[in-house]
């Protein structure tokens with residue numbers, strides 16, 4: 001790993017992820033969340049001349065690193081970067097003539113770089129546009145969302161995706177604040193809530209004393225999940241991963257909040273997102289996946305001390321199993 005990539009993002013649970021992938025030097029692998037390329041670099045280092053790595057990231061800043069050569073690729077024939085959402089994993093791999101892969105890695109959420117750029121709006125630390133899109137080529141920003149959603153929609157989103165105990169009060173405060181701003185503003189600049197500071201100001205009275213940062217992080221998490229359709233993309237990717245993996249091919253997922261981790265755990269155990277075990281007439285499990293890791297793997301104390309982002313990380317390893325009757 002180069003210095004530049006460690007500044008962009010320090011990879012979390014690198015050794016555990018590589019163990020989980022169980023890399024074959026001549027295999028084909030996919031890193032669906034390239035970010036700063038720390039995990040991708042470690043995969044490349046384990047591949048021989050016939051191995052291949054495909055990396056996805058929907059963020060143009062990640063793509064620029066590859067395009068500008070900030071992420072060194074000694075052997076371009078072995079590495080392909082795809083600047084797209086991993087919800088289209090199967091289609092883009094097919095475009096490259098790939099129908100089966102030996103391992104897939106997903107290190108979910110946002111990179112440190114995304115957090116550190118004020119105008120992307122990911123961090124509660126800075127004042128910036130309330131954007132929160134990972135892919136700025138399309139979609140609704142968080143500002144659009146908080147200015148246009150109804151109070152009920154906001155409350156539901158904050159409850160579901162932020163797990164905020166006072167979601168209803170926060171939603172009400174956001175709606176009051178935006179109405180106030182709109183009433184005050186001239187026609188030209190009646191933007192309601194436009195910046196991260198506006199949003200923080202709107203909910204200020206609803207942040208319990210001593211837990212201000214925690215509640216703000218939960219609020220921003222909720223908006224980020226909604227703006228980026230994160231849970232839908234994760235479900236689509238997991239479903240396609242099971243179809244793409246060769247027998248015993250590995251799926252390694254690192255998640256950073258319980259909503260993601262629950263989907264990953266259920267899917268690896270049962271092949272569906274409800275965690276419902278289904279069996280055939282003879283009692284054989286119908287799931288295309290089996291769980292390899294025992295429980296969720298957490299980062300070591302030493303890693304958490306060195307990299308605070310590792311604190312909430314949960315890594316799970318699943319493998320593709322041959323389902324009865326399948327060709």
Ligand SMILES: C[S@@+](CC[C@H](N)C(=O)[O-])C[C@H]1O[C@@H](n2cnc3c(N)ncnc32)[C@H](O)[C@@H]1O
Pocket residue numbers: 009010011012032033034035036037038039040056057058059062084085086087107108109110111112134233234
């Ligand atoms: C935690 S970072 C990955 C860091 C990376 N493992 C490393 O070692 O540098 C997550 C990255 O995944 C990307 N990402 C998140 N969801 C995505 C999606 N649905 N499709 C494509 N990229 C996504 C983000 O843009 C971000 O760059």
